[in-house]
Amino acid sequence: MFNVLIADDHAVVRQGLSYLINKQPNFRVTDEEANGTDTYLRVEKGSIDILVMDLSMPPGESGLVTTQRIHDKFPNVRILILSMHEEPEYINKAIHNGAMSYVLKSSPDNELIRALMSLALKKDYIDSNIKITKSDIKQIESDGTDVSLTGYNGLSKREREVFPLMALGYSNKEIAQRLYISTKTVEAHKASIMHKLALDSRPELVRYAVHHHLIEF
Known part of the structure; x- marks a missing residue:
């Protein structure tokens, strides 16, 4: 308890x-x-x-x-x-x-x-409704971790499409609408991405994305 x-x-x-x-x-x-x-x-x-x-x-x-x-x-x-x-x-x-x-x-x-x-x-x-903005970059970069890109290179084409939307805080429904796939498929891709990158949380994913310049604003 x-x-x-x-x-x-x-x-x-x-x-x-x-x-x-x-x-x-x-x-x-x-x-x-x-x-x-x-x-x-x-x-x-x-x-x-x-x-x-x-x-x-x-x-x-x-x-x-x-x-x-x-x-x-x-x-x-x-x-x-x-x-x-x-x-x-x-x-x-x-x-x-x-x-x-x-x-x-x-x-x-x-x-x-x-x-x-x-x-x-x-x-x-x-919160999944929080979006990452330009003003976050400097602080997040200072807390970035040096993670190998090996995991990212192993993502499928669709997973690479989901990745930046996931990092920026879009909901499953928003990602599904943008990529014309189901929310269950989005959930599956998210789980696969986290597994392949060996990450445990969205903050870690954001740090990874920013540190390696994998997202743009």
Whole structure:
């Protein structure tokens, strides 16, 4: 059972999240907080596995600062940012500061559920509705890993067509419509791509793509 802490300054949001999360097997909301300071203090008490946190919780410190403080002091706590901020600078900074996942409040519930399932497996998760933009390049490149292109060269023609759309954050439906294939076929291609490149998450895929200049904007 994963103990979840919810941090958001709106009570109605906390209640809604608690209801949704408690319906998922192996997840239990054990506490709620309304600002960054109290969130840190609650994590300090222990027994929290996953933190679902907003970035804007006035008055108090920025959620970005809270994220970094918690990650630096309690690296085993898996942080999921749930925010209205879609701007790349917020997303990049949150991930840089230690968040394992970033989900938009405007996205459907299944994005949050997928993020929780990924965190349970100690894997990163970026909302599928988030697109990578030019302003991301510099920061992502600085965190790029030197990965061989052997795996990429082994991708099929169709997989190479799916690859850039996947890296840029297009949904399965959007990719299917662009390439005139079914969503199930897209899912199969995505799984094959990740396997051939030996990557575990979309952030790793994006770093791979940017580091090797495999996507253009």
